Amino acid sequence: MIPAETRYARASDLDHALELLAEPDAKAIAGGQSLIPVMKLRIARPSLVVDISRLDLRGASEREGELHIGPLTTWDELIGAELLRRPALAALGECARGIGDLQVRNLGTIGGSVIHADPASDMPAVLLALDARLRLRSPDGERELGVADALVGPFTTALGPQELVTDIVIPVPAPGSGSAYASVEHPASGFALAGAAAFVTPEDETVAVTGVGATPFVLAGDLADAEIFGDSFAPAEYRRELARVVADRALSAARERAREDR
Amino acid sequence: MPEAVTLLVNGEERSLEVEGRTLLVHALRDGLLLTGAHIGCDTSQCGACTVLLDGRAVKSCTVLAHQAEGREVTTIEGLAQDGELHPIQRAFVEHHGLQCGFCTPGVILTAADLLSRGRSPSDEEIRHALRGNLCRCTGYQGIVESIRAVGAAS
Numbered sequence: 001m002i003p004a005e006t007r008y009a010r011a012s013d014l015d016h017a018l019e020l021l022a023e024p025d026a027k028a029i030a031g032g033q034s035l036i037p038v039m040k041l042r043i044a045r046p047s048l049v050v051d052i053s054r055l056d057l058r059g060a061s062e063r064e065g066e067l068h069i070g071p072l073t074t075w076d077e078l079i080g081a082e083l084l085r086r087p088a089l090a091a092l093g094e095c096a097r098g099i100g101d102l103q104v105r106n107l108g109t110i111g112g113s114v115i116h117a118d119p120a121s122d123m124p125a126v127l128l129a130l131d132a133r134l135r136l137r138s139p140d141g142e143r144e145l146g147v148a149d150a151l152v153g154p155f156t157t158a159l160g161p162q163e164l165v166t167d168i169v170i171p172v173p174a175p176g177s178g179s180a181y182a183s184v185e186h187p188a189s190g191f192a193l194a195g196a197a198a199f200v201t202p203e204d205e206t207v208a209v210t211g212v213g214a215t216p217f218v219l220a221g222d223l224a225d226a227e228i229f230g231d232s233f234a235p236a237e238y239r240r241e242l243a244r245v246v247a248d249r250a251l252s253a254a255r256e257r258a259r260e261d262r
Numbered sequence: 263m264p265e266a267v268t269l270l271v272n273g274e275e276r277s278l279e280v281e282g283r284t285l286l287v288h289a290l291r292d293g294l295l296l297t298g299a300h301i302g303c304d305t306s307q308c309g310a311c312t313v314l315l316d317g318r319a320v321k322s323c324t325v326l327a328h329q330a331e332g333r334e335v336t337t338i339e340g341l342a343q344d345g346e347l348h349p350i351q352r353a354f355v356e357h358h359g360l361q362c363g364f365c366t367p368g369v370i371l372t373a374a375d376l377l378s379r380g381r382s383p384s385d386e387e388i389r390h391a392l393r394g395n396l397c398r399c400t401g402y403q404g405i406v407e408s409i410r411a412v413g414a415a416s
Binding site: 001002003004005006007008010029032033036037039040041048049051053076097100101102103104106107190 | 263265281282283285288304305306309312315318319320321323324325326328329331372375376390391392393394395
């Protein structure tokens with residue numbers, strides 16, 4: 001299928017991108033692996049697509065106790081990143097390896113995926129568990145939002161129309177930490193019916209789940225009390241049970257990894 | 263309003279006029295008459311349109327033609343060199359890696375990406391890499407054997 005008519009502009013730098021996004025129905029495109037499919041279905045009909053994919057916002061680095069992941073880092077680059085091999089950060093690569101397929105991982109970006117805000121998207125659970133923040137930039141300046149504050153509902157974020165993610169910031173885990181991601185996928189779409197990321201430090205254990213609610217969320221207390229979404233593929237009670245299973249799997253793997261981490 | 267885009271297709275610089283919404287697969291098929299990239303679905307799922315973009319497998323139905331400006335695109339037409347089939351193509355002949363052939367160009371280009379990563383992949387890795395390529399004839403066994411044979415020989 002062919003997308004509805006649109007114009008195309010390639011942003012030369014961040015300021016140029018923000019300027020182009022001033023057009024009311026403009027939409028930023030990075031890897032396009034979420035946006036182009038919905039443009040083909042004509043669910044999205046931007047008047048202008050602003051190509052930000054060549055901006056210098058990719059790769060992982062560590063500075064002053066924080067890990068920085070450029071939002072334009074593709075899944076494939078994330079899987080290959082040496083810096084993320086540590087058992088404490090293993091959930092990132094583990095999660096990325098299961099996303100989409102090889103072709104999608106070659107183009108799809110972590111920032112684009114997170115901000116697409118699909119309620120069954122895998123990576124937001126990992127970012128929530130690792131306490132990641134999104135650094136944002138708009139013509140009004142810079143600000144930071146925790147992932148939980150950025151994702152406000154299905155396909156809905158707290159970002160303004162002229163606001164872009166410029167960095168994903170994760171506190172460097174203490175030695176002896178471990179993380180893991182586990183999911184049960186819908187067999188056709190590959191999206192999570194229930195997914196869970198666990199992050200275990202010497203002091204604390206955090207589990208975040210995805211695919212089971214309006215947005216991914218950090219588990220506080222018992223899953224029995226959580227508001228769980230259901231549909232014809234998987235009713236709420238089944239999803240709740242799946243969430244329990246994947247949370248247990250992720251937690252045991254993360255504890256195991258914490259013992260290997262230094 | 264159509265605008266010019268220049269791509270490096272199978273080693274040759276090719277310019278054509280495309281709209282903002284034109285997908286790479288349509289630019290290749292309708293603009294450059296390279297019909298080896300097939301359109302098997304409307305939903306970015308089947309992988310029949312897979313080509314290499316700067317050496318990496320992508321679904322050409324899920325890339326805007328403008329996004330490929332100045333980049334290297336390799337289609338199935340560009341694999342054989344001097345009339346000699348590419349080793350992956352030869353392996354598909356030898357190991358019965360295709361039946362109807364519709365998905366084959368996409369499968370072979372995905373395999374080319376996988377095999378370019380510098381090690382002999384296990385069957386599990388081959389099947390994981392093929393997840394984005396649907397084949398309705400072979401049950402994948404012949405495809406996996408073909409790719410395994412190339413990996414083992416390199």
